[in-house]
Amino acid sequence: MRDWLSAALAAGFLWTSAGIAAAQEITLKGITAFAEKTFYSRGFERFIDKVNADGKGVVQINYIGGPKAMPPFEVGNALKGGVVDIANVTGAFYTNVMPEADAWKLTERTMAELRNNGGYAYMANLYDQKMSAILLARHIDNNPFHLYLTKPITGPDLTGLKLRITPVYRDFFQSLGATVVQTAPGEVYTSLERGVVDGYGWPITGIFDLGWHEKTKYRVDPGFYSAEVSILINKATWARLDDRQKKAIGDAAAWIEAQAAEVTKENEADIAKQKAAGIQVIALGDDFRKKAYEAGWAGIIRQSPEHGPKLKELFAK
Numbered sequence: 001m002r003d004w005l006s007a008a009l010a011a012g013f014l015w016t017s018a019g020i021a022a023a024q025e026i027t028l029k030g031i032t033a034f035a036e037k038t039f040y041s042r043g044f045e046r047f048i049d050k051v052n053a054d055g056k057g058v059v060q061i062n063y064i065g066g067p068k069a070m071p072p073f074e075v076g077n078a079l080k081g082g083v084v085d086i087a088n089v090t091g092a093f094y095t096n097v098m099p100e101a102d103a104w105k106l107t108e109r110t111m112a113e114l115r116n117n118g119g120y121a122y123m124a125n126l127y128d129q130k131m132s133a134i135l136l137a138r139h140i141d142n143n144p145f146h147l148y149l150t151k152p153i154t155g156p157d158l159t160g161l162k163l164r165i166t167p168v169y170r171d172f173f174q175s176l177g178a179t180v181v182q183t184a185p186g187e188v189y190t191s192l193e194r195g196v197v198d199g200y201g202w203p204i205t206g207i208f209d210l211g212w213h214e215k216t217k218y219r220v221d222p223g224f225y226s227a228e229v230s231i232l233i234n235k236a237t238w239a240r241l242d243d244r245q246k247k248a249i250g251d252a253a254a255w256i257e258a259q260a261a262e263v264t265k266e267n268e269a270d271i272a273k274q275k276a277a278g279i280q281v282i283a284l285g286d287d288f289r290k291k292a293y294e295a296g297w298a299g300i301i302r303q304s305p306e307h308g309p310k311l312k313e314l315f316a317k
């Protein structure tokens with residue numbers, strides 16, 4: 001083999017069957033807003049494993065890690081600016097860049113339905129304009145949020161309670177009289193331990209990942225909304241990819257989004273685990289859930305009078 005050819009192959013150049021174009025394997029930087037190997041990062045980690053297996057010689061993802069590498073609320077900006085290429089993150093963590101992203105939590109339609117009814121397309125345009133990004137896959141859905149407490153309540157009145165929030169819960173908990181304090185997930189444990197908060201919002205799954213069950217006495221039912229965690233890619237990065245690179249990433253994205261329905265099994269498992277850990281359920285009835293949606297949509301429409309009403313039309317049932 002001629003020297004230049006072996007050198008080109010060693011450097012990762014591949015010849016297409018037509019022999020007219022050479023493509024170099026590309027390596028993308030991936031970050032997650034959730035702690036590595038915990039529930040909300042696992043779908044992303046499976047996605048990366050698949051891309052790296054199927055995309056050998058074509059495209060690879062270098063997994064930089066989670067909140068130790070980058071604060072969760074900075075992930076949106078980093079993706080927008082191309083500091084990272086691919087991110088695993090929830091809309092509530094980048095409302096500073098795109099307030100409408102928090103509306104995913106209010107969807108009552110599946111992603112398959114939203115990809116058909118124009119809901120996904122409407123959001124895709126906002127991602128393009130505000131985030132310079134493309135939402136590849138929502139891998140967490142069917143996963144309600146709950147209020148967890150260290151003190152009991154007797155009804156839907158949170159007056160006098162100080163609660164840890166993200167934008168997900170702000171309007172709802174405030175509408176019921178709570179005082180709220182926003183923290184990243186990584187600060188929940190110490191906030192509970194120091195008595196800085198009387199409880200926190202979080203989905204039904206994952207409270208065992210960071211040890212919060214040790215400090216949690218009550219879970220308020222019913223749950224409300226549907227947690228969203230998605231894989232996003234920077235728009236300029238995507239534009240640089242050739243067809244084979246896009247296919248490797250697109251196929252892995254469709255594969256992981258199709259698994260979002262399986263989240264319900266994890267919900268059941270964590271409900272049983274919470275019960276076994278002695279966490280008591282405070283059941284408030286469906287009015288609690290109804291109030292959550294009212295406050296949630298009012299908040300989205302207040303923050304985005306231009307797009308909120310249209311999103312409600314496309315997302316709600």
Ligand code: 173
Nearest residue numbers: 090092166168201202227
């Ligand atoms: O509570 C949170 O940090 C939050 O907003 C969230 C969103 C999606 C999944 C898990 C947590």
